[in-house]
Amino acid sequence: MIVDIERxxxxxxxxxxxxxxxxxxxxxYPGEITLIxxxxxxxxxxxxxxxxxxxxxxxxxxxxxxxxxxKVDFRAGERATGLEPGGALRTERGExxxxxxxxxxxxxxxxxxxxxxxxxxxxxxxALELRGLLRPGLKLVVAGAGWIGAELATAAAALGAAVxxxxxxxxxxxxxxxxEVGARTAGWYAAAGVDLLLGHAVESVQPGGLALAGGGxxxxxxxxxxxxxxxAVGWLAGxxxxxxxxxxxxEGLRASVPGVYAVGDCASFVSGRYxxxxxxxxxDVALHAPEVAAANLLGGSETYDPVPYxxxxxxxxxxxxxxxxxxxxxxIWRGDPADEGWAACWLAAGAMVALLTVDRPRDLLQGRxxxxxxxxxxxxxxTDPGVPVKDAVVS
Numbered sequence: 001m002i003v004d005i006e007r008x009x010x011x012x013x014x015x016x017x018x019x020x021x022x023x024x025x026x027x028x029y030p031g032e033i034t035l036i037x038x039x040x041x042x043x044x045x046x047x048x049x050x051x052x053x054x055x056x057x058x059x060x061x062x063x064x065x066x067x068x069x070x071k072v073d074f075r076a077g078e079r080a081t082g083l084e085p086g087g088a089l090r091t092e093r094g095e096x097x098x099x100x101x102x103x104x105x106x107x108x109x110x111x112x113x114x115x116x117x118x119x120x121x122x123x124x125x126x127a128l129e130l131r132g133l134l135r136p137g138l139k140l141v142v143a144g145a146g147w148i149g150a151e152l153a154t155a156a157a158a159l160g161a162a163v164x165x166x167x168x169x170x171x172x173x174x175x176x177x178x179x180e181v182g183a184r185t186a187g188w189y190a191a192a193g194v195d196l197l198l199g200h201a202v203e204s205v206q207p208g209g210l211a212l213a214g215g216g217x218x219x220x221x222x223x224x225x226x227x228x229x230x231x232a233v234g235w236l237a238g239x240x241x242x243x244x245x246x247x248x249x250x251e252g253l254r255a256s257v258p259g260v261y262a263v264g265d266c267a268s269f270v271s272g273r274y275x276x277x278x279x280x281x282x283x284d285v286a287l288h289a290p291e292v293a294a295a296n297l298l299g300g301s302e303t304y305d306p307v308p309y310x311x312x313x314x315x316x317x318x319x320x321x322x323x324x325x326x327x328x329x330x331x332i333w334r335g336d337p338a339d340e341g342w343a344a345c346w347l348a349a350g351a352m353v354a355l356l357t358v359d360r361p362r363d364l365l366q367g368r369x370x371x372x373x374x375x376x377x378x379x380x381x382x383t384d385p386g387v388p389v390k391d392a393v394v395s
Contacts (some may be wrong), residue, residue, distance in 0.1 A: 157193050
């Protein structure tokens with residue numbers, strides 16, 4: 001069903017914004033669409049920035065959007081600044097009335113205190129500029145041993161830079177997968193020639209390096225801050241749109257103000273599967289959430305409740321994560337983490353709710369289906385890497 005809508009404004013020209021537009025057109029929406037993007041570039045993919053762009057395999061990750069065919073008025077280099085009563089988006093350059101608004105503004109990197117130059121790796125321009133600095137012998141310090149920090153360290157070390165990664169946590173990936181699983185990745189850094197300093201918080205970034213909390217100094221030619229991102233929603237303060245871990249959307253990706261929807265990194269949503277409000281900074285979310293938002297914008301009643309998926313390539317390994325382990329009550333290992341390929345499985349009330357695989361793609365594919373089914377599993381069979389994950393389901 002297509003309701004009577006003449007003007008749709010999408011703010012945020014990343015994958016989520018573009019996919020929303022594609023879905024609207026695919027579902028037969030014939031009206032006006034305006035796309036507002038803060039960057040001067042058209043939509044592009046972000047996951048390759050810390051992978052293939054940093055290694056020199058790619059210079060461009062454009063999504064090749066055909067705005068002519070999509071009949072989209074694309075306004076690049078224009079930042080949203082607020083909403084006007086009565087239904088209009090305010091930007092640095094003007095106002096755009098809308099019947100429906102889609103918020104897809106993504107997230108912005110967190111930076112550290114200090115007057116020294118600190119780089120981030122969020123945009124294509126960031127990646128190209130940083131890649132141009134990497135050379136043999138360059139002293140690179142990466143603050144943050146998360147997904148991006150590990151991927152950047154992988155690329156920089158391969159290009160001959162002297163790389164140090166430091167983190168206040170006790171292990172790499174502590175915030176992403178917990179310390180017990182993250183600890184299994186610590187040895188990869190030394191094997192790749194990367195120095196890993198754990199339990200070291202940064203007091204400030206200064207010219208020439210980092211001042212460490214409690215005293216200490218770490219010299220650097222280049223500092224990259226990779227300590228996470230925050231939803232880019234500050235411009236919505238006072239708009240009446242409820243903010244909670246980003247734009248607080250419901251299970252249909254509707255914001256608290258009628259006619260407004262939210263997708264991608266800037267949106268949190270109510271998950272029936274996991275019984276809580278969640279927000280994910282995953283490419284997979286930006287790809288598929290717009291399907292639900294577009295359907296509901298046009299009068300549908302679809303629910304967004306994914307089994308989230310994420311991948312990372314670091315130190316010669318493919319890591320794939322599916323699900324959400326925040327509500328898990330048990331962690332089990334599938335295979336020996338000392339081996340080349342292994343997996344960590346999180347269970348809640350006897351059912352698998354999340355899975356991290358290292359070089360075990362078949363486990364990941366089967367595990368995603370098992371998590372979606374919410375079926376109980378046999379722990380002994382799931383622990384055995386010789387038994388297919390799907391065969392661990394208790395029938």
